[in-house]
Amino acid sequence: MATTAELFEEPFVADEYIERLVWRTPGGGSRGGPEAFDPKRLLEEFVNHIQELQIMDERIQRKVEKLEQQCQKEAKEFAKKVQELQKSNQVAFQHFQELDEHISYVATKVCHLGDQLEGVNTPRQRAVEAQKLMKYFNEFLDGELKSDVFTNSEKIKEAADIIQKLHLIAQELPFDRFSEVKSKIASKYHDLECQLIQEFTSAQRRGEISRMREVAAVLLHFKGYSHCVDVYIKQCQEGAYLRNDIFEDAGILCQRVNKQVGDIFSNPETVLAKLIQNVFEIKLQSFVKEQLEECRKSDAEQYLKNLYDLYTRTTNLSSKLMEFNLGTDKQTFLSKLIKSIFISYLENYIEVETGYLKSRSAMILQRYYDSKNHQKRSIGTGGIQDLKERIRQRTNLPLGPSIDTHGETFLSQEVVVNLLQETKQAFERCHRLSDPSDLPRNAFRIFTILVEFLCIEHIDYALETGLAGIPSSDSRNANLYFLDVVQQANTIFHLFDKQFNDHLMPLIRTLNCMIGQMKHILAAEQKKTDFKPEDENNVLIQYTNACVKVCAYVRKQVEKIKNSMDGKNVDTVLMELGVRFHRLIYEHLQQYSYSCMGGMLAICDVAEYRKCAKDFKIPMVLHLFDTLHALCNLLVVAPDNLKQVCSGEQLANLDKNILHSFVQLRADYRSARLARHFS
DSSP: OHHHTOOOOOOOOOHHHHHHHHSSSSSSSSSSSOOOOHHHHHHHHHHHHHHHHHHHHHHHHHHHHHHHHHHHHHHHHHHHHHHHHHHHHHHHHHHHHHHHHHHHHHHHHHHHHHHHHHHHHHHHHHHHHHHHHHHHHHHHHOOOOOOOOHHHHHGGGHHHHHHHHHHHHHHHHHHHHHHHHHHHHHHHHHHHHHHHHHHHHHHHHHOOHHHHHHHHHHHHHSSSHHHHHHHHHHHHHTOOOOSSSHHHHHHHHHHHHHHHHHTTOOOOHHHHHHHHHHIIIIIHHHHHHHHHHHTTTOOOHHHHHHHHHHHHHHHHHHHTTTTTSSSOOHHHHHHHHHHHHHHHHHTHHHHHHHHHHHHHHHHHHHHHHHHTTOOOOOOOOOOOGGGHHHHHHHHSSSOOOOOTTTTTOOHHHHHHHHHHHHHHHHHHHHHHSSSSTHHHHHHHHHHHHHIIIIIIIIIIIHHHHHTTTOOOTSSSSSSOOOHHHHHHHHHHHHHHEEEEEEEHIIIIIIIIHHHHHHHHHHHHOOOGGGGSSTTTTOOOSOOOOHHHHHHHHHHHHOOOOHHHOHHHHHHHHHHHHHHHHHHHHHHTTTTTOBOOOHHHHHHHHHHHHHHHTTOOOOHHHHHHHHHHHHHHHGTTGGGGGGHHHTTTTTTTOOOHHHHHHHHHTTTOOOOOOOOHHHH
């Protein structure tokens, strides 16, 4: 059997198995082998081997059956054990439920007991506190402060809390019976307030931020808290203006305070806004006044240059301050500060500008004619428009002696360049210093001065003089200098035309035209039923037709601006267009009443406007539309959630009147439930 088992190899192949059996059997080899082939012996070996295989098969079969029986037995035992475990698990789960119910019951009892204890303890604490206050009040009545809290300087914080409460109580007492004690409490209140402010001042000088924060928190409930803020602002500015550039100093100061103020005060945005207001209304205003008043009446040119420079630097500083959290509508707040500084200078700016430009232009022309030893003549009442007629007359009729110009054209490119340069600077100042509503009118006034002195007083005069110098038809050896005049006048007029297109047209037409076109689209396409549909359940559009057309128009104009300009000019124009675009949409949305579905549609419209604003790539413009989108959420939010939405990140810093104005646009605004939740 062992020999038989040895013949099995893996993998098993019957032919190879038979071959191995034959070679191991004596007489099983071929006839040419060392032993003769013996078929009988080989047959006998095969028979015996088959019997051994049968015995082996039976033995293996019995072993397999035994293993199967053992496996079935173990499977039954395992199934029985699993059932027992399931029963145990069910019992454990039932015990767990009972325990959980018991814990919940105990927790409920504990909470109830806690509420009862709190209900008992709160009045007790109030009674204890009232008793202490009565004790301290008696000390003021007796006129002698014995308590350690009043005599120990290290307990000034506790004393401040007590005196603040006593001060509130004293205000409710009748004056005739408690005038003396009220006076003593008020005196102590004032003394502690002064001590706290002094402590705050000393801590600020030592640079102890944590102590400043503690004292500011105590002073928050005192009337003198604003004085504490004033002290902080005053000391922040000590030694802050050491450079020659007050605007750079102011920017660095605000940057430094912005990093620090949040670690000291509970209302950092208010304190920072007050600092900025102080810097603008005191430091910058006095500096601007000093720079402008000195030359306001004596030197118009220097006055205008200084005004332009100071206004530009102030607005640049304002742009830097826009990154800070000032707690209100930052743009409006900073604009008002700038206006308060420059309003007296901007009110009559255009009068100074035009007066200076006229005198300067007249001086440039007079200096040129003086250099030519030429006294300007009054030549007829005609003009360039009469050129063709006058030439015809000269070719047919002799008109008397002509003017001898000695070959002088009386045109100068240097004069023209000077006039155009002065006008260009005037246009730049006009763009910066004019109110947007006055800008087109002011720019046109500057342009008319250029027309008067360049076109009429210089070009037209030269042409008139040239015409007068054309000799009669019978003159001999005549020099036709008039053609030289025409050539130079043509060249000069091209320069004039270039300035007209480069500097005047953008100021008087482009942005106003764009905004006007947007207004026209909104007026023509927007319907009241867009935001208050008759069937709330059958609104199929994603955004209104007016929105689609306005966005398409704006994208087209933005692309034109980017292709027509470069550098900072692009950002400047897109900033102005973006702000006007936002203002237009903001005011447009204020004209309608919104149902729930209409409010959703308005949100979708503003989302499209916001996508359009992203093309500007101006962070401030995108921020304006983000805020507008957040405001539109007030049109659809549930009344119970109004306060929560208003206190969100994007709306928390807005003026409450702005929030209220949007809530008023809701169709359900007059419902008592909505009014109650927003009040």
